[in-house]
Structure formats: structure tokens, C-alpha cells
Amino acid sequence: MYAVQGNFGIKGNFEAVIREGNKLVHYWRSNNDSVLPWYRSVSFGNNVSSEPAMIQSNFGNVGNFELVVKEDNKLRHYWRDNDVSGLTWHKGVLFGDNVSSAPALIQSSFGNVGNFELIVRERGGPGVGYKLRHYWRDNDASGLTWHKGVLFGDNVGSAPALIQSNFGNVGNFELVVREWSGWGDYYKLRHYWRDNDAPGLTWHKGTLFGDHTSNTPTMIQSNFGNAGNFELVVRERSGSGTHYKLRHYWRDNDASGLPWHKGISFGDYITYQQSFIQGNFGNKGNFELLTKRGNCLTHFWRNNDASGLPWSEEIQTHTVVPLGSNPTPAENAQFVGWFPNLRNWKITAPGTRTYNCISWSVGVTSEWLWPGSSIAAFDTFYASYGWTPSASGKREYQKRKIALWADASGCTHGSPETYNCDWHESKCGSAQRIMHDKFQMQDGAYGNIVKYYEKFYANANLDLA
Incomplete structure (x- = not known):
């Protein structure tokens, strides 16, 4: 190189x-x-x-x-x-x-x-x-x-x-x-x-x-x-x-x-x-x-x-998003309006009101889940699905991470690491689900990352063995 x-x-x-x-x-x-x-x-x-x-x-x-x-x-x-x-x-x-x-x-x-x-x-x-x-x-x-x-x-x-x-x-x-x-x-x-x-x-x-x-x-x-x-x-x-x-x-x-x-x-x-x-x-x-x-x-x-x-x-140094379809110009304008720093992203699922970001972060697509606006409420919620607080969002061998987002009013969003190289996936309210560089969503509609959770996944980040 x-x-x-x-x-x-x-x-x-x-x-x-x-x-x-x-x-x-x-x-x-x-x-x-x-x-x-x-x-x-x-x-x-x-x-x-x-x-x-x-x-x-x-x-x-x-x-x-x-x-x-x-x-x-x-x-x-x-x-x-x-x-x-x-x-x-x-x-x-x-x-x-x-x-x-x-x-x-x-x-x-x-x-x-x-x-x-x-x-x-x-x-x-x-x-x-x-x-x-x-x-x-x-x-x-x-x-x-x-x-x-x-x-x-x-x-x-x-x-x-x-x-x-x-x-x-x-x-x-x-x-x-x-x-x-x-x-x-x-x-x-x-x-x-x-x-x-x-x-x-x-x-x-x-x-x-x-x-x-x-x-x-x-x-x-x-x-x-x-x-x-x-x-x-x-x-x-x-x-x-x-x-x-x-x-x-x-x-x-x-x-x-x-x-x-x-x-x-x-x-x-x-x-x-x-x-x-x-x-x-x-x-x-x-x-x-x-x-x-x-x-x-x-x-x-x-x-x-x-x-x-x-x-x-x-x-x-995210460059090519591994999964999903390219957004249309209208979709790109909509999402960049919500998240002004978004550059490298793709659509991975259509919009729906059936489930939201928190549901998707724990693998649920059949209902809309929201435990409350406090970090303590999310600690309890994620613990019930086997997720524990993590010291950092850094990629680790056989672990996946969830990023918890918040603004001044409280917790707003959860985005799971769903693909190696730290790609995150977000179900944005009732809008589409997208794969993105997690840092490029910061300073947008969801505020910023305030905490991480982790869980064992046998096939996660095997390149770090």
C-alpha cells in the first residue's frame, strides 16, 4: 500500500x-x-x-x-x-x-x-x-x-x-x-x-x-x-x-x-x-x-x-457498502436531510411500520419495540436479549456490537453491527432499513452514540482471530 x-x-x-x-x-x-x-x-x-x-x-x-x-x-x-x-x-x-x-x-x-x-x-x-x-x-x-x-x-x-x-x-x-x-x-x-x-x-x-x-x-x-x-x-x-x-x-x-x-x-x-x-x-x-x-x-x-x-x-475507511441497493436521488436527499454526514450507504429493506430500529437491533421484525428514553431502560431491555454493556464500539473477535444513540431529550436509536468491518444497519422509524458507516450518522436526527452493547456471535469478525 x-x-x-x-x-x-x-x-x-x-x-x-x-x-x-x-x-x-x-x-x-x-x-x-x-x-x-x-x-x-x-x-x-x-x-x-x-x-x-x-x-x-x-x-x-x-x-x-x-x-x-x-x-x-x-x-x-x-x-x-x-x-x-x-x-x-x-x-x-x-x-x-x-x-x-x-x-x-x-x-x-x-x-x-x-x-x-x-x-x-x-x-x-x-x-x-x-x-x-x-x-x-x-x-x-x-x-x-x-x-x-x-x-x-x-x-x-x-x-x-x-x-x-x-x-x-x-x-x-x-x-x-x-x-x-x-x-x-x-x-x-x-x-x-x-x-x-x-x-x-x-x-x-x-x-x-x-x-x-x-x-x-x-x-x-x-x-x-x-x-x-x-x-x-x-x-x-x-x-x-x-x-x-x-x-x-x-x-x-x-x-x-x-x-x-x-x-x-x-x-x-x-x-x-x-x-x-x-x-x-x-x-x-x-x-x-x-x-x-x-x-x-x-x-x-x-x-x-x-x-x-x-x-x-x-x-x-469505508468505501464500498457490501450489501443492499443504491438509493434513488430522492431517497438520498431524504436520508441526507436527516443525517447530513451520510455518504456511504445502501438500502437493505423497504420501509414498514411493523418494526423499528430497536426491534431490528435485537433481530425482531414482527413488532415495534421501545423500552423508554433512559439509558437504564435500554440496559434492562438489551440485557433481556443477552446483550451486555461494552467498553467500546471497536470490532472484536466473535462479537457483535450495538450502538445506542441519544440527543438532549434522551435515547433515540439503536444500530447493530451486522457485517464485518464495522458496518452498521439502521431501521429508520417507519422508513427503509439501511447499511451505513456508523460515524456518518452522527450529528443527525438521532444525535450521537452514547453507549455500546456486545454479544457473542460465532461468525463475527473472524479476521481478528
Whole structure:
């Protein structure tokens, strides 16, 4: 997975491309919309065998999206012309050989236009193991040819993370990759850097740091500190190894010795390569991270203006509603009138006065149920159906949740989680039953969520096992 903040929209939308099977899918978040909804765009490509690397380049007036991905044991370039109607993805050249990981891609300051620089793990010869290979595309030359650069490193255990920093006059290349460090230590992280001011442009092996890492790191240079710290996030085995969390590391680029520091861990059940950027939300610019929790695309963000620099609770990046029929324009206008933040939703059953939201939340469709307006009344009601108060609305293995809603006058609504990835279903009075992103119903006719209840369901959220 690769995410960028592009220049589409006034704020600049988040753009991400994700591997799904042997194809690629583009997702984007509308950062001009106060609801910040994610949308699923087109699927493209074929024979894809890794996560992609993506940038927005300076080609064209708007700046094309440029993407490289592993195809069998080679690399395939795709690009999207952001100046033309339709925003079509084009298949570019196939290059490289012996490729054994996802690539890392940047546009550097080399050349007049700025060359593309790519690092990928490569299978060496017998007894050599895995190394790193540099490729570069000369963006000043006719034909825009990719060139094979040097082979370097050893004991490489993942795809790399690559940036061009502000160290040196030109700006050094900085790279971090997992490295096997012997039994008991699992994989650690190895820093490499290329001195772009020195003749020969040699890659240097830097420090080894971290522990128990379990996937490809993702790295940026932030605006923290005078020089700008390196910030890195990697997946880490949690406890006995039953599931994975994310770990933040940072390098203090103002301090003598340039030490790497271990930051906090966050998230759980992380199953996918994460992508990490510093966006333009907030005064400082929040950290934004996209990954998967179980099978569900999930967004994390760190508030860089707040005390303690907290990482937020994850928010499901709902894009395509799994069940139901699309609303008509009139139905959409009606429901958005009730719930102004509603974006991703479908109709799952017709309107009826036979049952209401509370009935549906406990699986009853034969009568209209309403226990009262107080939370205590709902506690008693849900307990009679085997539901108990829950500490949070977060998805859990073999559990379903019900969200209780209220406004200033009391309880108003109940919406059950009826499908994995935290989709909720609401029977809206006598109107239709809909499947929706639960957070997109907030600040509407039902007010906001005030409590959650939970119950064992054998087939619920099995991706979190």
C-alpha cells in the first residue's frame, strides 16, 4: 500500500493504491468534505505480485501519479495522466530482474526534471542471500529509460523504505529495511544512506535498531526538530505473537550521534503493509497512516498539535457498502436531510411500520419495540436479549456490537453491527432499513452514540482471530 497527499481539491486529497489479489485498486479521501469520506475508484493492472510504490511526480501540469509494482520477478511502471479527462491509468514499461519484494520509489533532485529513484530487494546468487538493488529513470533523456544501479546490503528481510533527506547539499538518500539479526532477536531495522555530495555516490551501512519487526517499514522526514526528524512506523509482533501492533520509531536529527528512539506502539491485529505521511491537517501537520486491521482498511492519525502526541483510535475507511441497493436521488436527499454526514450507504429493506430500529437491533421484525428514553431502560431491555454493556464500539473477535444513540431529550436509536468491518444497519422509524458507516450518522436526527452493547456471535469478525 502507498498513500500520498495529492493536489486534487483545495485541501489536497489523500490518494492510496492497494493490491487486491493480482490487481491494483485506487482509493481516495475527499479532504474538502467535512465528513472526510473515503471512496473506491478504479481497479487496474494485472499479474501484480507485491504492494505498489506510488508518488505524485512533476510530469504534466497537475502532476501525474507514478506507480511501480512487482510483476512476477520484474517491475512494472504505471502512470495516471492527471491532466486529461477520465484520469486513466496507463501501463508503462517492464524492467528489472530477480526482484523479490515490493519497491520503494521517490522523485529525486538529480537531473533537471528530477529522476525517479527506486530500491528493491533482489535475490542474489547461490549463498549470497538477499540484497538491495538501486534503479533510476533518467527523466531528462529521450525514452525515459530505466537504468540498473548498484547492488548493496546483506541479510535483507523486507522491502525498503526510501526518502531523500535534507542532509548534505544535494540531499542524501536514506533507507531503512528489515535485517535478519540471528535467532532470538528476530528481525531488526537497518539504516543505509547514500552521500549524494561525494564522488561515487556510495551507499553506507548505518545503525541497527529496533526488534521484533514483522513487515516493511514506512518512513518520512517530518518537521519536528530543527533539522527535521526521521519518523518510521513498522509492524511489530505483540506479546506471545498472537497478533501484531504498530510501533513508531524516530531519529533525533538535532542530537549528537543521531540516535534512533523507540516510540509508542498502537493498533492491533495489523495484517497489511502500512503507509505513512505527514499531511497538512492541523497547525503542525498530522501524521496519517493507512493499513488494514484484520481484513478492513483502517486509517490512523496522530494529532501533532496535541499534548502527548496521541495516535487516534482507528477509523474504518469505508468505501464500498457490501450489501443492499443504491438509493434513488430522492431517497438520498431524504436520508441526507436527516443525517447530513451520510455518504456511504445502501438500502437493505423497504420501509414498514411493523418494526423499528430497536426491534431490528435485537433481530425482531414482527413488532415495534421501545423500552423508554433512559439509558437504564435500554440496559434492562438489551440485557433481556443477552446483550451486555461494552467498553467500546471497536470490532472484536466473535462479537457483535450495538450502538445506542441519544440527543438532549434522551435515547433515540439503536444500530447493530451486522457485517464485518464495522458496518452498521439502521431501521429508520417507519422508513427503509439501511447499511451505513456508523460515524456518518452522527450529528443527525438521532444525535450521537452514547453507549455500546456486545454479544457473542460465532461468525463475527473472524479476521481478528
